[in-house]
Amino acid sequence: MPSSSSSFTIRHASSRDVGHVSDILTESFYRNSDYQVNFLQRCFTDLVYPLLRYGIMLDLGSRFDDKSSCYACLVATHPTNKFQAIASLEICMRYVPVKPYREFWLGRDMQQYPYVFNLAVHPQWRRRGVAKQLLLAAEKTVKQWGFSRLYMHVLEDNQPARSLYERIDYRLHSQEGMVNYWLLGRPKKLLLLKKF
Numbered sequence: 001m002p003s004s005s006s007s008f009t010i011r012h013a014s015s016r017d018v019g020h021v022s023d024i025l026t027e028s029f030y031r032n033s034d035y036q037v038n039f040l041q042r043c044f045t046d047l048v049y050p051l052l053r054y055g056i057m058l059d060l061g062s063r064f065d066d067k068s069s070c071y072a073c074l075v076a077t078h079p080t081n082k083f084q085a086i087a088s089l090e091i092c093m094r095y096v097p098v099k100p101y102r103e104f105w106l107g108r109d110m111q112q113y114p115y116v117f118n119l120a121v122h123p124q125w126r127r128r129g130v131a132k133q134l135l136l137a138a139e140k141t142v143k144q145w146g147f148s149r150l151y152m153h154v155l156e157d158n159q160p161a162r163s164l165y166e167r168i169d170y171r172l173h174s175q176e177g178m179v180n181y182w183l184l185g186r187p188k189k190l191l192l193l194k195k196f
């Protein structure tokens, strides 16, 4: 690409980014900053953190090496250190239900479409518009692949992410995880769609 509006630059990740992206993902999805309420959980996470990070690094590395399918990892950098990724997302092709959940009686027709996953911004860089820029860059990438829609999942209780997606016109397409929701009280998984 690379595209740089405001102060951030968005570019395709290379194998040199694997370490930084793994840090961002581990920090964002496994570390809980709520020190008092989750003290024990935090101690446990600190212990297993290197293992989690290593596992994420291996997964990322194998996706970077797989040149066969439509796949992209975009990273954002700041001019103060253009080699250090501060946020990232990945795009792949994934089977999704074509019909929205309101039309469930019409059958569950599945088709492959571009799908965003692992969107994460390093905690120190949040609320500066980085995620929004990454998602807009993801749309451009997907358009270059010849598609005009992008899907993603978000957990019902992830309010920051839901606010972000709502703000940039992702709309609810279907709901998943209903059994876990009813039986175990787990948050529903919402499949969102943006058409452009």
Ligand SMILES: CC(C)(COP(=O)(O)OP(=O)(O)OC[C@H]1O[C@@H](n2cnc3c(N)ncnc32)[C@H](O)[C@@H]1OP(=O)(O)O)[C@@H](O)C(=O)NCCC(=O)NCCS
Binding pocket: 028, 029, 118, 119, 120, 121, 122, 125, 126, 127, 128, 129, 130, 131, 132, 133, 153, 154, 155, 158, 159, 160, 161, 163, 164, 165, 167
């Ligand atoms: C969700 C996440 C990616 C947002 O990244 P970000 O760079 O802080 O988001 P942006 O600055 O681009 O936010 C754009 C808009 O989204 C909304 N938003 C983002 N974070 C929000 C929050 N914590 N609370 C409320 N609204 C929020 C706001 O409307 C914001 O605009 P504003 O700052 O002008 O009010 C980030 O919090 C994160 O990495 N979370 C942990 C990982 C995660 O949950 N990923 C999503 C998985 S589905």
